[in-house]
Structure formats: structure tokens, C-alpha cells
Amino acid sequence: MTEKKETTANGASRRDFLKSTSVAAAGIMIVPRHVLGGKGFIAPSDMLNVAGIGAGGKGESDIAAFAKSGKANIAYLCDVDDRRAANSRKSFPKAKYVKDWRELLEKDHKNFDAVSVSTPDHNHAVIAYHAMQLGKHVYVQKPLTHDIWEARLLTEAAKKFKVVTQMGNQGASNDGTRLMAEWYDAGLIGDVESIYCWTNRPVWPQGIQWPTTKAEIPKELDWDLWLGTAPRKDYVDKLVPFNWRGWWDYGTGALGDMGCHLVEAPFRVLGLQYVKDVQASVGSVFVDEFKKGVFPESCPPSSHITLTFPKTAKTKGDVTLHWMDGGIQPERPEELGPNEKWGGEDGNGTLFIGTKGKMYASTYSDAATLLPKERTKDAKAPQKYKRVPGGASGHYAQWVEACLAGYGKMEVSSPFEVAGPLTEALLMANLAVRGHDLKNGAFKYTWDNKAMKVTNFDEVNQYVKRQYPAGFELKA
Secondary structure (H helix, E strand, O other): OOOOOOEOHHHOEHHHHHHHHHHHHHOHHHOOHHHHOOOOOOOOOOOEEEEEEOOOOHHHHHHHHHHHOOOEEEEEEEOOEHHHHHHHHHHOOOOEEEOOHHHHHHHHHHHOOEEEEOOOHHHHHHHHHHHHHOOOEEEEOOOOOOOHHHHHHHHHHHHHOOOOEEEOOHHHHOHHHHHHHHHHHOOOOOOEEEEEEEOOOOOOOOOOOOOOOOOOOOOOEOHHHHHOOOOOOOOOOOOOOOHHHHEOOOOOHHHHHHHHHHOHHHHHHHOOOOOOEEEEEEOOEEOOOOOEEOOOOEOOOOEEEEEEEOOOOOOOOOEEEEEEEOOOOOOOOOOOOOOOOOHHHHOOEEEEEEOOOEEEEOHHHOOOEEEOOHHHHHOOOOOOOOOOOOHHHHHHHHHHHHHHHOOOOOOOOOOHHHHHHHHHHHHHHHHHHHHHHHHOOOOOEEEEOOOOEEOOOHHHHHHOOOOOOOOOOOOO
């Protein structure tokens, strides 16, 4: 091109990138290729060509799981950190390696069919949305997004662009969540009004001050690309690859890390949707014997959050869900004997309290159990919900198969129409946590779901949607 281009990190043209994605969104590329046929058509019997954006850590295991299905070809690998991508590059030497996801989507989008997004939380939405604009099926690690507005955007985009979507909360494909839904539907625990979900997270630093000492950026890491949609800051030691979870600019804390696993069952069992109101009580860090530390950039060391969901077709009234992290747990059920273990023994659990009984499960809805425990062995409930072959491990192959079948042809466990509202509820809880500092204490926030805003304290609405830096804009 002869016109002057506005370039971003690594020389990628932001003008070209936005132009290419907008053209695709306005034209043929928004129609699934299984409908169009012709060049690039993927028949159900062929391989799904996948681009893995985020190739280390959880991204590495996700990519390997797609390949293990036998129907996915890992065609591209993309990561801002060469160190993190090293294992995946060895495992898939034929895959083209790209560092900038914008370059990948702009220049190579005709050569793959689907995208896996496994980056820090703050970059999930911008990558996934631009891939969806190009007609790509997407698999996005949990939590689906960093902000409430982003979750709503991706939920609507899945239908608009007619692509197959799946969030990476693999427990949604486990038998346990379906078994508990069948127990509930059969009336074995009566009507549920209260639920408790808890985790042993965080297992990374939270409730701390942002480091004041700069560190040298590793030569293998493109720091500007890693920051992506986040505010520009100097690199600090030990933030990458894991401790970013405890900082609001990048992560969503303990709730974002484990909530999609533990709150999925209540959503499925009770048909929950959007939050009605929320309030939070958070733990504090004392910098000395008398002075409490307040570090608004960092997620708190512990919290107890109460969310109210309106009545659904499967409940008789509102449902209260308690979220607990940082070592806080609900009262041990009286139906358990003194030496009996229960779902919380692994540090994570979900407990349903019904009018006729209780049931619980551990991480990924494993170890689903009725209380008292002897009820589980004799429980009789008709099987209503189809199981996913392989359970949690089959979550990946399920998405691959659905992509090959085409949009609307096959059910998946955590499509954005389900994962979006679930993520919004968790981010509403985080909104109350962040509002705790603004209000200097617990406060019940009421939520207007249609307008996507808190109605009784406007200052906290700044956390519903972020501002995006140049080169990483997210525009509907």
C-alpha cells in the first residue's frame, strides 16, 4: 500500500488489521464455510485446522488435548513469550509460529478454521472477538472475559457470527454436574434457596502493593504484546507467567480462576442466569500491628461474596449463592459423621441446600454426593441429560467435533450462551469486591441487567467496561 500505515509493536499495521477484520465481518467470512463450500471448505470427515494463541501453560495442555482428539491439526502457534511456547513448538514442529496475534489474524486467517485462546484474562475478549469476526470457531479459557461488558459482547457475537464456541471450564462436561441436575429434577433434595461455593485459592500473592523496583524484560518476552489491552506499565519480576492473576489490570483473582468450575453446576442444575444484587466482605492485610493496608491494584487475600439470582423455571423463588475464597469455608453439614470426608477436602467445593436434603461436589463437579451419604448409593433418578464421552477430558474433543459439524449442528457443554452469563455473574461478584474499597466496607449493589449497570452506586460502574489502548481496541 502507498498510504502511510499506523504500526504497532513488531511492525503490525493496526490500520490493516482493523480493516481486514471489519471487511470479514461485513462480508462472506461471517457465513460458516460448511454452508458456502468452495475454497477452504472443511468437510465433517476432515481435520480441523487450529491456531493456538497462548501456547504455554494451560494453552499447552489445551492444544495437546485438541490434537489428541485425532481430528485437529495444530496449524499455528502464537505466544508473546518464546520460553512459554517452547514445549508446544517441539510437540508440533510443523505449526507456523507467530508472536503477534494481530499479525496471525490479519495475514494467515485463511489457513485455519478455529482459534484457541489461552492468554491472561485481560486479553481473552479482544482476541476472541476479532477471531469470531473472521468466522473462526473459538475455544476460550476460563474466565471467558475480564470485564462484564466483554462477556455480553462475546455472548452476542457467537450468535451474530454463527461460530461454535466453548469456554475452558472442562468440568461442564463431567457426569457429576448432569447427575446432580437429575437428582434435583427428581425432587431428591427439594427446592434450593441457598448454595455455597468455595476454593483454597489464591495460591499466588494477593492483597499486596505493586512492586516499586523495575526489572529487566526477558529477551524472549514481548512485554508490550503481553500487556495488550492493559495500561502501560514497567515490567516487574515474577509477574509472568503466573502471578498476574492477583492484579486487577490482568487477572480476576480467585473467583475468576475457580468460579467457572465451581459455579457451573448451580447454573446448570437451577437454570440460573443474571445476578439481581451482590455484596462482598473482603479480608485485609495489616502492614503493622495497628494499620490496615489497602492496595486497590491487587485482589484481596480472601472474600465472602453473596449473590442473589432471581427465580427461575426450576426454583420457587430467589436463590442466594455464597462464594468464599482465601481459606473461608461454609459450616460443615450436620449430616456428615465426624470422620467422614466431604467435597471440600481438596480445598474446593459446591454445596446445595434444599428443603428436603443437601448435595455437594468437589472441583469440576467430581464426587457428586447426596447427604446423608448413604442416600447416594440408593438414589433413583431417571437419566435425562446426555453424557459427554470422556467427561472433563472429552470437553476438548467435543468442541473439535462440533466445529467440524458446523454451527448449530452439535451441542457443546459450555457455549458462550451459557458461559457468558456465568462469567458475568462472577465478574459481578468481583465488581462488589472492587467496590469494597470505594465504599470502605460491604454494600449491596443492585444490578440493571439490560442496561448493564449498578443502579445505586454509579462510581463502581467504571469496572463494567475498560478503556483500551491504541492498537488493542475492542469495538462492537
